[in-house]
Amino acid sequence: MDSRARPRSVTMEDVAREAGVSRALVSLVMRESPLVSPARRALVLETAERLGYTPNRLASRLASNRTHTIGVFLLGLHNPVFADIYAGIAEGIEGSGEHLMVAVGAAEQDAGTDVDPAREAEAITSFVDLRVDGILLAGYTGSPESLTALLRGTPAVVITRELTAPGVDSVLADDRLGGRLAVEFLNELGHDRIAHIASRATLPYGSRRAGYVEAMTRLGLEPLVVEESMTERGGHRAMGEILRTASTRPTAVFANNDLAALGALGALASAGLSVPRDVSVLGYDDTAFAASDVVQLSSVDQHGRDLGRGAAEQLLRRIAGEDGAPVVRRLAPRIVPRQSVAPPRSWA
Template structure:
């Protein structure tokens, strides 16, 4: 601001008033200051100005993986709600390995955001507890004790997927489950419960979060003499990896094997994929998480707010009765 003030021939205080559109600056002076700043390529430091004015207008956002469309869908909901309240979003991104969770959260602490909306955190509950008091969190798609959260009923969602497969006549159903970490056991639990209720033995294989991980992992399963008739995956990315592996072997979905995913990302509805999946309503989750973040910023001392959404089954062409 000092540089702009010198170039415009005014005081730094007047520059500050002009950029905040505050009372006491004539239109001609403000236009002159803004034009000078534009020529110099000046951009106001919103974090610094927020700290100086003690206003609450910035929300942090943590997304686990930009390659997974479910997080982009969640972000769309967050952005929509944030814009309605005049809040700006500061983004930090993790990785499917979980190794970037802590650095990403620490960067949001340093940015002094009011509240962080976190989608896909892989840190344990005890590790996240260390952020209590210094980084208010609204967890998306996972319930973390002591923090606000917006989640989907994953036990129910997985049960819906298995019950759909059972209704088609499948009995040999394999579940590619996410790594067993805090907050992400519901889909595994729902699958196992539905299988046992049907008098069947669960067959769980732990798989990472990426498409490539599923492609490699499922190969031996598809090549075995005792190939399952259906595979239910813990997210759509891994379901796409299963489809890749199936097609690479000259097999066909759903004639040779049925595949069901989880998340209902936009790619699942593309021609040639038509993936049956569970819709956790990611845009709605993101929107509500941002609304709760705004409420939290206004009332830091209130009890944690936790809301659980009901998922739904979306049936497409990738599921059909087994070929006997």
């Protein structure tokens, strides 16, 4: 074992002793107090630089009851919509002096909807224990009561879900409307056999499915819903099940997100079916790969970047002391048509 002693960090006391001043004066200089004369400031800074002193930023922030840090919880990194949301968050805090600390809920590629509640709770507890100024939660799956207990008064904004809890704001797309728009768009093209690949009912994210069922019922069409994890592999499995079990093959499939839609495209190709000639496919989130020249996936845009930016701006207002009842902000989704959708062949 290496017996050499670990070098000791230079402290304010060391700087004060070397410069022949008090520790309190060194502290004032490090906090950029205007009460220190230019000559004494220069002496302290020159001594600190010569000794290699680095200010303890965390300690000074804690002393001011602010850490200038925001905790960001993301459901997973496998879904690119969370990258869009994070990019919006980074834009929203730009120039605020806040820094981001990130925790991820589902680390495995096919864990998209199998979230471990303990992992969520651990991330939020860690943020609170580290005394972050506020928390942003994208893809939180727990209950309002659990979140209230975990936050212990820390301001928070939930992204992609409306959650009713004291001190918690919500920024989300109107997913129920998005589900209706998806069905109406496909039906207007002539599709009346429209299947839906939905997230699992155990998750608090059923608005897209509800909008789909509502629109199908209103149009007099028969809903066909298959639940799966919202990953590429989940979409592949769901599409395979639809092809195996549906009494009549659907002419269009609406997937709960772009990853599941990508899996559906793979399953259709494996079955020897052409998109959109045999089956049209519509995703949700309008992530970057949906617009790629190779995929050209039609999708429902929930404005992920705008969600992140709006949530960050709302949290900054709370951190600055804005009071009031919890805010719920909904963005209207829109259809982005691309080459994966076309009228059914009998209408072409």
